[in-house]
Amino acid sequence: MEPEAREEIFERAREYSTQPxxxxxxxxxxxRVVEAYRQAVAGGRVDRNDQRQLARALWRHGMLLTALGRHDRATESGHEAVVLFTEIHQAVAAEHPEPTQARRDEALGELITAMVDCGESAFLAGSPDVRLDLLDKALGIGLHTAGPPPGAGPRTREAMATAYHNFANALLHRHQQQGATTDAQEATLAGSRATELRLKALDPHRPITLWELGNTYSVYAQALLATGDVERARLVVDHGIQLTDLLGAAGMEIRQKLRATAELIRGASGSGGGGRRWPWRRR
Incomplete structure (x- = not known):
């Protein structure tokens, strides 16, 4: 298949993926896209763009398979995408040592995003420990490569915000299943970091940034409540509801989660369970 034909079918597949x-x-x-790019990179000198497109196709196909409920296949596709994105990032890093350089930032951001999404596919396939491991590795790669996220490039910052959000959610889920206090504490820390990054990215002209922050508020509030920090949980819920009110119908699902947490907060306050705070820790 010619390069133009590969690009055309890639774009068509991406368009169809937005329509249930x-x-x-x-x-x-x-x-078909994956097979076309597999053939393009097979043997001889590998074209970096073809390799990147293959990784992107595998990642996007994995996300579609997740939406279709085919979680095992989604995880397989996601794992292969992660391997390729890792190779791509290593190659780009050899050419661009500075993590904030545009191409390096793009490669690192895509690698972290692919790891995060593969983790979610693994969780839905019944492997919560694999999700936690992938999220932990994704955050480790980001921190080791680019340092604290506020100083990283824009693509890396965005990916790290999602990774922290998902890590908080995954730890909170394990806390709810197993009751480990340390999981609730670490979920709170991850939620705080995700909130910080999404606050910095907030743009009234990009409604998705409001949605993402509201979604993080909903997880952060639950984590705070799990540690017994009722006062701060109430404050986060209030901020979240104000934010999602601006989104109207688009924020309804998050608003419902926040209101459910608000009910739990009222219950905790009524039983005298509020006020406890955990020491502020950073890894």
Missing amino acids: ARWEQADVLWA
Whole structure:
């Protein structure tokens, strides 16, 4: 298949993936895209763009498979994408040592994002420990490579915010299953870091940034409540509800989560369970 044809079918598969009624068609198209790029990178000198497109196709196909409920296949596709994105980042790093350089920032951001999304696929496939491991590794790669996220490039900052959000959610889930206090504490810390990054990214002209911050508030508030910090949980819920009110119908699902947490806060306050605070810690 010629390069132009590969690009055209890639874009068509991406478009179909945004339309639930066409997800089955998109599934077939992504399989064709992946095979086309596999052939393009097989043997001889590998073109970096073809390799990147193959990784992106595998990642996007994995996300579609997750939406279709085919979680095992989604995890397989996601793992292969992570391997390729790792190779790509290593190659780009050899050419651009500075992590904030645009191409390096893009490569690192895509690697972290692929690891995060693969972790979610693994969780849905019944492997919560794999999700936690991938999230921990994603955060470690980001911190080791680019340092504290506020000083990283824009693509890396965005990916790290999602990684911290998902890590908080994963730790909170394990806390709810097993009751470990340390999980609630670490979930609170991760939620705080995700909130910090998403506050810095907040842009009234980009509604998605409001949605992402509101979503993080909902997880952060639950983590605070799990540690017994009722006062701060109430404050975060209030901020979240104010924010999601601006989104109207788009913020309804998050608003419902926040209001459910508000009910739990009222219950905790009524039983005298508020006021406890955990020491502020940073890794």
